[in-house]
Amino acid sequence: MRVAALYDVHGNLPALEAVLEEVEREGVDAVVVGGDVAAGYFPAQSLEALQALGESAIWVRGNCEDELVTGTDGPLTGWPSRQLDADQLSFLGSLPLTASLEVDGLGSVLFCHTTPASNEPILTSATPEAAFRSHLAGVRENVVVAGHTHSQFVRQVEGIRYVNAGSVGMPYEAQPGAYWALLGPDVEHRRTAYDLDDAARRIRASGFPDAEQFVRENVLDVPTADSATELFENMARERGER
Numbered sequence: 001m002r003v004a005a006l007y008d009v010h011g012n013l014p015a016l017e018a019v020l021e022e023v024e025r026e027g028v029d030a031v032v033v034g035g036d037v038a039a040g041y042f043p044a045q046s047l048e049a050l051q052a053l054g055e056s057a058i059w060v061r062g063n064c065e066d067e068l069v070t071g072t073d074g075p076l077t078g079w080p081s082r083q084l085d086a087d088q089l090s091f092l093g094s095l096p097l098t099a100s101l102e103v104d105g106l107g108s109v110l111f112c113h114t115t116p117a118s119n120e121p122i123l124t125s126a127t128p129e130a131a132f133r134s135h136l137a138g139v140r141e142n143v144v145v146a147g148h149t150h151s152q153f154v155r156q157v158e159g160i161r162y163v164n165a166g167s168v169g170m171p172y173e174a175q176p177g178a179y180w181a182l183l184g185p186d187v188e189h190r191r192t193a194y195d196l197d198d199a200a201r202r203i204r205a206s207g208f209p210d211a212e213q214f215v216r217e218n219v220l221d222v223p224t225a226d227s228a229t230e231l232f233e234n235m236a237r238e239r240g241e242r
């Protein structure tokens with residue numbers, strides 16, 4: 001099968017709608033929803049747009065799903081958690097950490113938010129190899145597809161190719177847009193352009209408390225992968241993950 005990997009939508013419905021149109025044109029067999037779907041401007045609508053894919057959507061749970069369910073009052077989770085009803089929160093809380101699929105040309109592919117055992121560790125293009133090796137120990141698949149750190153990259157770790165699919169709704173990349181990955185027969189990193197000014201207008205009207213700041217810093221303009229990677233690696237050192 002061919003698979004579209006959509007990670008870290010973060011409630012950015014305009015970005016998601018543009019990606020779903022492109023995914024439809026690609027005629028994939030499945031869409032993997034890689035976590036951190038609803039933590040952002042359009043929580044319920046983003047969730048519903050992906051649930052509308054029915055059986056062809058395969059879901060894994062991100063760290064923000066856990067924070068929405070436990071009611072953690074962060075900038076991306078406090079207001080959004082109050083926009084979701086009990087059924088939606090229970091759906092998100094019940095998702096598995098991993099999914100495994102056979103993909104054309106790639107063989108077995110493991111999908112997780114960041115590592116197979118947890119949706120929290122920080123892994124970037126600059127992470128030391130030893131950290132990848134310990135997180136991927138015991139993985140039997142040829143390819144691991146993840147997100148979480150919002151920048152597209154590929155790392156070869158012994159026999160395993162670790163792919164960050166990028167972020168649909170909150171990318172840290174060279175230019176604005178919606179970032180995802182098309183899998184089968186190879187790994188193809190994709191960027192979908194969308195109408196940023198129209199998205200900004202919709203997001204400002206969403207009721208999301210920090211809309212203006214997010215529009216400026218994460219939609220109209222985005223942090224570069226290099227700056228985000230440096231911040232993430234510092235955070236990982238502070239957390240004792242390195």
Ligand SMILES: [Mn+2]
Pocket residue numbers: 008010036062064148149
């Ligand atoms: Mn995320």
